[in-house]
Amino acid sequence: MTLGTTYLSLDLAHPVIAGASPLSATLDGIKRLEDAGAAAIVTASLYEEELVGEEEALEAIAVVGAESHPEVTSYLPPRCGCRNPLAAHVETIRRGAEAVAVPLVASLSATTREGWVGIAADLQAAGAAALEFNFHHVPTDPTETSADVEGRLIETVRDVRAAVHIPIAVKLSPYFTALPHLAASLAEAGANGIVLFNRLYEPDIDLETMTFQPNLELSQKREIRLRLRWIALLAGKTPLSLVASGGVEGVQEILKYLLAGADAVQTTSALLRHGPEHLARLVKGLTEWTQGHGATSVAEVRGRMSADRLEDSGVLVRAHQTTALLL
Numbered sequence: 001m002t003l004g005t006t007y008l009s010l011d012l013a014h015p016v017i018a019g020a021s022p023l024s025a026t027l028d029g030i031k032r033l034e035d036a037g038a039a040a041i042v043t044a045s046l047y048e049e050e051l052v053g054e055e056e057a058l059e060a061i062a063v064v065g066a067e068s069h070p071e072v073t074s075y076l077p078p079r080c081g082c083r084n085p086l087a088a089h090v091e092t093i094r095r096g097a098e099a100v101a102v103p104l105v106a107s108l109s110a111t112t113r114e115g116w117v118g119i120a121a122d123l124q125a126a127g128a129a130a131l132e133f134n135f136h137h138v139p140t141d142p143t144e145t146s147a148d149v150e151g152r153l154i155e156t157v158r159d160v161r162a163a164v165h166i167p168i169a170v171k172l173s174p175y176f177t178a179l180p181h182l183a184a185s186l187a188e189a190g191a192n193g194i195v196l197f198n199r200l201y202e203p204d205i206d207l208e209t210m211t212f213q214p215n216l217e218l219s220q221k222r223e224i225r226l227r228l229r230w231i232a233l234l235a236g237k238t239p240l241s242l243v244a245s246g247g248v249e250g251v252q253e254i255l256k257y258l259l260a261g262a263d264a265v266q267t268t269s270a271l272l273r274h275g276p277e278h279l280a281r282l283v284k285g286l287t288e289w290t291q292g293h294g295a296t297s298v299a300e301v302r303g304r305m306s307a308d309r310l311e312d313s314g315v316l317v318r319a320h321q322t323t324a325l326l327l
């Protein structure tokens, strides 16, 4: 029996990947995720806007310190022998890639063309096995069209593809209008996979203080459904690797994603909730279920319930809510 799968043309021992989170932000965290059994590890994102902010802040402090209070330099964050926060992050990737045998996928979220291309090249040079683009954009300008947003993403992929040879996965938000067309365009631009979907940070209003409050909640199982539908609709119809991210708490969610057609499945909230050791339970559950259902490989399970293999794929696109109630 083999649980092996191919993700972004990388061979994985099984389909369960540790998704991007603070757990994979440090060398120790990366090693712990490998020890716990992750088939691949996505690092916490490197955010270009934070780099710029941190560098500017450090420069400002250094200037002020040099001019007026030299002792202020003692408040600077500890140095790692690296010149700046980018170098520190790249160093973590370099040491992580050396330390673990599983693929280390470096996640980045840039804001400029130079940022995407330059940081991607640095991450590749550091030994990342693949890149995951955390493409985050909240369109607030009414003159910006959906085509503008998609076009920029596609051009970014094209630019980075020209600069690096390692596989590129694009982690998408669920708010793109015509996902199959976007997937085709991303593939044509040189992407190798898409991650469906990122969860967006949704601040809430505190009625006492009348302020927006940060509201980061860990995910719930029910969040798989939006992703299940899109993976089932895309499976077999795109050359891209399909990677699920969202709502994996136990082995049932992993199985549903595989049946829908995912090549691999990421889990984040469950690892934050139960610790990286939860990975071993997930893999054990996957092994037992697969054996119990007479399958000899994950490949036999994958895509069995994708739209192109369903007798009635209308269930995935039907609009009549009352029909769903009567079924």
Ligand SMILES: Cc1cc2nc3c(=O)[nH]c(=O)nc-3n(C[C@H](O)[C@H](O)[C@H](O)COP(=O)(O)O)c2cc1C
Pocket (backbone or CB within 6 Å): 019, 020, 021, 022, 043, 044, 045, 046, 107, 134, 171, 197, 198, 199, 217, 218, 219, 220, 223, 245, 246, 247, 248, 266, 267, 268, 269, 270, 272
């Ligand atoms: C605390 C926390 C930090 C996260 N950090 C990142 C990040 O740095 N980059 C990223 O692309 N996604 C990040 N995510 C999103 C997760 O990788 C994942 O896509 C999302 O939580 C859905 O998966 P889940 O339901 O298994 O948690 C983060 C999620 C959480 C809860």
